Amino acid sequence: MTKKKTSAPKKQSGPSSxxxxxxxxxxxxxxxxxxxxxxxxxxxxxxxxxRGHLGACANCEVFIASLQHTVTLCRHRPxxxxxxxxxxxxxxxxxxxxxxx
Amino acid sequence: xxATAPKTPAQRSAMKEPDEFDRxxxxxxxxxxxxxxxxxxxxxxxxxxxxxxxxxxxxxxxDFRGEARVSTWLYTIASRACLRMRRKRKxxxxxKLSLEEFVPTSEGEFRLQIPIDGLSPEExxxxxxxxxxxxxxxxxLPQKYRMAxxxxxxxxxxxxxxxxIMGLNERAVKSRLHRARLFVRRELSARGxxxxxxxxxxxxxx
Numbered sequence: 001m002t003k004k005k006t007s008a009p010k011k012q013s014g015p016s017s018x019x020x021x022x023x024x025x026x027x028x029x030x031x032x033x034x035x036x037x038x039x040x041x042x043x044x045x046x047x048x049x050x051r052g053h054l055g056a057c058a059n060c061e062v063f064i065a066s067l068q069h070t071v072t073l074c075r076h077r078p079x080x081x082x083x084x085x086x087x088x089x090x091x092x093x094x095x096x097x098x099x100x101x
Numbered sequence: 102x103x104a105t106a107p108k109t110p111a112q113r114s115a116m117k118e119p120d121e122f123d124r125x126x127x128x129x130x131x132x133x134x135x136x137x138x139x140x141x142x143x144x145x146x147x148x149x150x151x152x153x154x155x156x157x158x159x160x161x162x163x164d165f166r167g168e169a170r171v172s173t174w175l176y177t178i179a180s181r182a183c184l185r186m187r188r189k190r191k192x193x194x195x196x197k198l199s200l201e202e203f204v205p206t207s208e209g210e211f212r213l214q215i216p217i218d219g220l221s222p223e224e225x226x227x228x229x230x231x232x233x234x235x236x237x238x239x240x241x242l243p244q245k246y247r248m249a250x251x252x253x254x255x256x257x258x259x260x261x262x263x264x265x266i267m268g269l270n271e272r273a274v275k276s277r278l279h280r281a282r283l284f285v286r287r288e289l290s291a292r293g294x295x296x297x298x299x300x301x302x303x304x305x306x307x
Contacts, residue, residue, distance in 0.1 A: 028204060035279035063205070069215040070286040073235055074254040076222035079135040080144070090148060091126055094155045101160075 026053060027060050034067050122159050129175050130155070136176060139251045140183050142240045150186065154179040169265065176256075177266045180248055187244055195243040203283040215289050230292070238288035242281055249274055250281035 030053055036042050037050055054061045082090075133154055137147040157178045158165075165174060217225035226232050239247060245267070252263045253274070260271045260278070267274065 031204065031283075032200060032279075035275065035282055041275075059205075066215050066290055067282060067286050069217050070282055070289060071254055072222050073215070073217065073226065073231075073289075074239075074250065074282075074285065075257075076226060077139075077232075077235060077239075077255060078226065079255075080138055082131060082134050086148070087130055090130070090152055090155075091123075094126075094152050094159060097152070097156050098159045 027057060030060055031063070034064055037064070038068055038071055121162060125158060125162065125171065125175075126155055129172060132172060133175055133179055136179055136251065136256060137183070139239075139255050140179075140244075140247065142236060146186075150179060150183055153182040153186065157182060173262060173265060176252065176258075180252075180266055183248070184244065195245060198243065198246060198280040198284060200280065200283075203280070203287060215286070231289075234289050234292045235285070238285040241288065242284055246277050246281040246284065249277035250285070253278050254282070 030050060033042060033046070033050065037047065042050070054064060130151065134147060134151050137150040137154070138144065141147045141150060154175060158175060161178070165171075169177075216228075216231070226235075239250065242250065248267060249263060252258050252266060253260065258266070260274045263269075263274045263278075264271050269277075
């Protein structure tokens with residue numbers, strides 16, 4: 001089976017590959033903005049700052065990847081479909097209820 | 102199938118153009134059912150919500166002036182009906198999600214991962230455990246957060262449209278959406294679902 005890449009960040013560095021000490025303050029600021037970052041709603045200078053942080057903080061890099069995966073899964077979650085019998089029965093029930101009121 | 106003849110003045114007015122409701126129903130029932138199923142998580146409640154939505158639409162059709170798109174109008178009716186139906190069933194206030202509860206308290210929590218690397222989303226969702234975990238995570242979301250997530254990430258509406266439907270400003274929509282995504286991420290990650298490549302059954306790690 002051909003494996004396609006998802007839109008998750010490309011780099012997956014290990015936790016000990018950077019000298020960055022995982023700083024709660026900076027990482028928490030990032031946590032607040034992650035959806036806006038994923039949705040491309042942030043100004044370019046803030047995006048640059050976030051990319052810089054992600055390059056230095058393996059934990060945040062993994063966190064954003066898992067949030068991106070979550071959004072991707074939600075966007076592709078399959079939805080069931082109605083049968084033509086269901087459509088017909090519901091239409092009849094709606095009109096019956098409307099006329100009963 | 103023909104509609105039963107309207108009896109009250111309101112019904113006669115609603116059915117001034119007899120084809121109007123049928124056209125509305127035909128063009129939008131699949132859309133509203135999909136939305137209802139994503140909100141309710143199961144078939145019978147979704148059908149109830151669709152019927153309630155179109156019943157309200159039938160009665161409000163004469164007042165609809167076309168200021169919003171028809172789909173936005175129907176999404177709004179469905180969303181309000183869903184909240185009403187839920188309140189009737191549960192009758193309890195909903196849990197509010199704060200950002201602080203999603204702050205990882207250990208490095209391990211930051212590094213929780215969802216196993217879809219190298220797979221397309223469709224392939225990843227063939228993992229039964231992952232699909233069930235996603236459904237359960239969305240089901241566990243408090244309703245107002247689930248609604249924002251479903252409308253934005255599943256129905257693909259803009260934050261502005263979601264705001265119109267939910268009666269919120271865009272900032273509030275984005276805030277709810279962010280918390281909803283963090284909630285689902287945490288639920289999925291915490292399940293520790295294995296790759297199907299590793300475990301053909303897609304079972305959870307103990």
